[in-house]
Amino acid sequence: MKQTTRMAAASGRPEKTSPDWLGMHRTMLLIRHFEEAVRSLATAGAVPGLVHLCAGQEATNVGVIAALAKGDMIASHHRGHGHCLAKGADVASLLGEILGKEAGLCGGRSGSMHFIDLDNGNLGTNGIVGGGIPLAAGAALAARARGGDEVFVCFFGDGALNQGLLHECMNMTAIWKLPVVFVCENNGFGEFTAIDDVTAGPSIVARGEVFGIPSKMIDGMDVRTVFTTTQRAVTRARAGKGPSFIVCNTWRFGGHHVGDKQDYKADAETKRWLARDPIPKSAKRLIAEGLTTAVKLKTLEAQITTQVRVAVERVRNAPEPAATRLAEHVHG
Amino acid sequence: MVEPRVLSFREAVLEALFLEMHADPNVMLIGEDVGAAGGVFKQTEGLFKTFGATRIIDTPISEPGAFGMAIGAAMAGARPVFEVMFGDFMTLCMDQLVNQAAKVRYMSNGRASVPLVLRTTMGTGANLGPQHSQGFYAWAAHVPGLKVVVPSNPADAAGLMRAAIRDNDPVLFFEDRMLYPAKGAVDADIPLVPIGKARVLREGSDVTLIAIGRMAQFALDAAKRLAADGIEAEVIDPRTLVPLDQEALLQSVRKTHRAIVIDGAPRSYGVTGEIASIINEDAFDWLDAPVMRLGAADTPVPISRTLEPLWRPDAARIEKAVRTLLS
Ligand SMILES: Cc1ncc(C[n+]2csc(CCOP(=O)(O)OP(=O)(O)O)c2C)c(N)n1
Numbered sequence: 001m002k003q004t005t006r007m008a009a010a011s012g013r014p015e016k017t018s019p020d021w022l023g024m025h026r027t028m029l030l031i032r033h034f035e036e037a038v039r040s041l042a043t044a045g046a047v048p049g050l051v052h053l054c055a056g057q058e059a060t061n062v063g064v065i066a067a068l069a070k071g072d073m074i075a076s077h078h079r080g081h082g083h084c085l086a087k088g089a090d091v092a093s094l095l096g097e098i099l100g101k102e103a104g105l106c107g108g109r110s111g112s113m114h115f116i117d118l119d120n121g122n123l124g125t126n127g128i129v130g131g132g133i134p135l136a137a138g139a140a141l142a143a144r145a146r147g148g149d150e151v152f153v154c155f156f157g158d159g160a161l162n163q164g165l166l167h168e169c170m171n172m173t174a175i176w177k178l179p180v181v182f183v184c185e186n187n188g189f190g191e192f193t194a195i196d197d198v199t200a201g202p203s204i205v206a207r208g209e210v211f212g213i214p215s216k217m218i219d220g221m222d223v224r225t226v227f228t229t230t231q232r233a234v235t236r237a238r239a240g241k242g243p244s245f246i247v248c249n250t251w252r253f254g255g256h257h258v259g260d261k262q263d264y265k266a267d268a269e270t271k272r273w274l275a276r277d278p279i280p281k282s283a284k285r286l287i288a289e290g291l292t293t294a295v296k297l298k299t300l301e302a303q304i305t306t307q308v309r310v311a312v313e314r315v316r317n318a319p320e321p322a323a324t325r326l327a328e329h330v331h332g
Numbered sequence: 333m334v335e336p337r338v339l340s341f342r343e344a345v346l347e348a349l350f351l352e353m354h355a356d357p358n359v360m361l362i363g364e365d366v367g368a369a370g371g372v373f374k375q376t377e378g379l380f381k382t383f384g385a386t387r388i389i390d391t392p393i394s395e396p397g398a399f400g401m402a403i404g405a406a407m408a409g410a411r412p413v414f415e416v417m418f419g420d421f422m423t424l425c426m427d428q429l430v431n432q433a434a435k436v437r438y439m440s441n442g443r444a445s446v447p448l449v450l451r452t453t454m455g456t457g458a459n460l461g462p463q464h465s466q467g468f469y470a471w472a473a474h475v476p477g478l479k480v481v482v483p484s485n486p487a488d489a490a491g492l493m494r495a496a497i498r499d500n501d502p503v504l505f506f507e508d509r510m511l512y513p514a515k516g517a518v519d520a521d522i523p524l525v526p527i528g529k530a531r532v533l534r535e536g537s538d539v540t541l542i543a544i545g546r547m548a549q550f551a552l553d554a555a556k557r558l559a560a561d562g563i564e565a566e567v568i569d570p571r572t573l574v575p576l577d578q579e580a581l582l583q584s585v586r587k588t589h590r591a592i593v594i595d596g597a598p599r600s601y602g603v604t605g606e607i608a609s610i611i612n613e614d615a616f617d618w619l620d621a622p623v624m625r626l627g628a629a630d631t632p633v634p635i636s637r638t639l640e641p642l643w644r645p646d647a648a649r650i651e652k653a654v655r656t657l658l659s
């Protein structure tokens with residue numbers, strides 16, 4: 001995938017003047033089609049284990065990552081394909097990994113939930129809810145020690161709001177003014193449990209504010225809002241002013257994992273959120289602003305479906321890892 | 333060649349830290365009161381003054397988050413030494429240790445690694461009781477992906493600390509606080525001690541005493557007393573439990589035909605069982621008697637001055653065990 005959204009200028013920083021809205025749209029489309037391919041592969045029984053899809057949350061994934069420079073890093077979570085793709089993962093390497101194939105980036109050991117891609121600045125998806133948060137915060141600590149100016153984003157779901165790790169890391173990044181952006185993708189549920197049933201207090205953002213961290217709740221279905229909010233947080237972090245906390249309200253269009261019947265969701269609410277699908281919303285705006293045309297978007301979508309189909313064909317029947325690989329890479 | 337010096341265990345490890353921090357700007361130290369305060373046991377004294385606050389990080393009392401951050405730092409190019417003040421508190425780091433640090437190399441197919449040292453203290457003898465005495469090295473050794481070091485003397489401790497910092501995997505470094513004042517000769521340049529090599533501390537022909545950490549010192553004391561009666565015990569310190577130098581242990585047993593494995597942690601499901609099994613599997617034909625195991629009681633560590641010494645093996649118990657085994 002071409003990461004036009006990161007627009008590596010000489011500095012490696014994204015340009016501030018003209019955000020690449022079209023590039024972001026393209027990445028959202030790629031994620032949507034990628035997830036659709038994974039869904040049908042999983043339904044066909046081709047995916048080992050559990051797989052959590054992020055369709056519906058693309059604006060959050062893409063808007064945040066588009067505001068980062070190439071050398072900046074992210075830590076993702078169990079619903080992380082979108083983060084991986086937006087951060088530059090090769091489509092076939094990610095898909096191959098999800099299918100547990102030798103050709104996957106991690107040799108079929110990590111699958112969907114433990115995909116580590118340091119070359120693209122991705123500390124990994126994570127099977128432990130909240131587990132990625134200290135990884136990003138710690139990477140920021142290392143960067144500061146070496147005098148680097150990189151920024152570190154940790155993504156987590158609303159379910160991680162009640163993990164002590166989050167509060168510990170908010171505290172430490174705040175006292176040390178580390179360049180971290182905490183991004184909560186609030187999709188209303190942790191597995192089958194509604195956030196309100198398990199999350200005390202009148203406000204989620206207060207959980208950042210209590211540490212003196214600038215905190216904001218935004219529309220996570222609007223890629224532009226997500227981008228501009230993140231950009232401000234990134235600028236602040238890079239200037240040495242410390243962490244920010246962004247709560248992106250969003251919705252997963254599918255179940256917790258493929259196969260989840262979702263009877264805990266109310267139909268009316270689902271309908272309301274579907275009407276806020278970030279992709280048509282972005283398309284409409286791009287056309288209205290003359291940045292593209294409906295015809296061009298059709299062509300773009302066709303290109304992306306082909307890109308994903310080619311990747312599926314490449315890895316679907318690719319070899320399984322050799323038995324000799326089992327004991328490799330336990331120690332260095 | 334520069335003359336060896338006599339250093340305490342604590343001083344020797346501290347010198348190793350100075351050396352490695354001078355040698356590699358990526359090395360950082362993270363822990364509670366490790367900075368200006370110099371460590372609760374003076375084990376980090378002077379580092380803060382030399383290396384400053386970006387490399388010597390005083391954390392809040394926040395072990396899970398702080399250790400998780402050390403892992404993230406290691407993944408991003410630093411070489412953190414993370415200090416857990418008392419070994420018992422390692423439980424607070426367990427998720428980060430087991431699910432992140434230990435698995436990153438494997439999960440990434442060798443594309444990422446976690447070069448960090450978790451150092452912690454343990455030991456009985458100061459009546460610190462159930463929550464300030466234990467060392468969970470057997471737990472750690474059960475987790476694939478970690479390396480586990482338990483030194484018994486100043487020179488090994490210092491050389492192993494240097495090696496641990498240079499190692500590209502997470503290394504757990506267990507220090508017995510009762511050994512901190514113990515003195516020993518240390519070569520001036522503090523030679524590296526390779527991780528995964530046992531050391532024969534005393535040669536003997538009648539019985540092999542395989543002893544972990546401070547138990548090796550007790551085993552040496554016992555061997556001295558036994559020698560007065562003409563019993564020659566060989567004392568081997570594995571030094572690292574993962575990787576374990578199996579060959580060195582087996583070689584000794586093939587020579588002496590008898591073995592006692594001695595550990596200062598609860599005996600059940602522990603290190604002694606593992607080592608005894610290895611001997612049984614690979615040196616059975618050489619054995620004149622079943623491998624004997626000495627371990628601590630399967631109880632928490634009591635605080636009482638009477639009960640605490642009963643909790644784990646000591647020189648007298650090792651001596652008695654040898655006499656029983658040989659009789
Ligand atoms: C520490 C931990 N506890 C429980 C789980 C099981 N689990 C996996 S995902 C999930 C829900 C997480 O919800 P949230 O953080 O809101 O993310 P979402 O799935 O909604 O994207 C749970 C409970 C886990 N993986 N890790």
Ligand SMILES: [Mg+2]
Nearest residue numbers: 157158189190
């Ligand atoms: Mg959720």
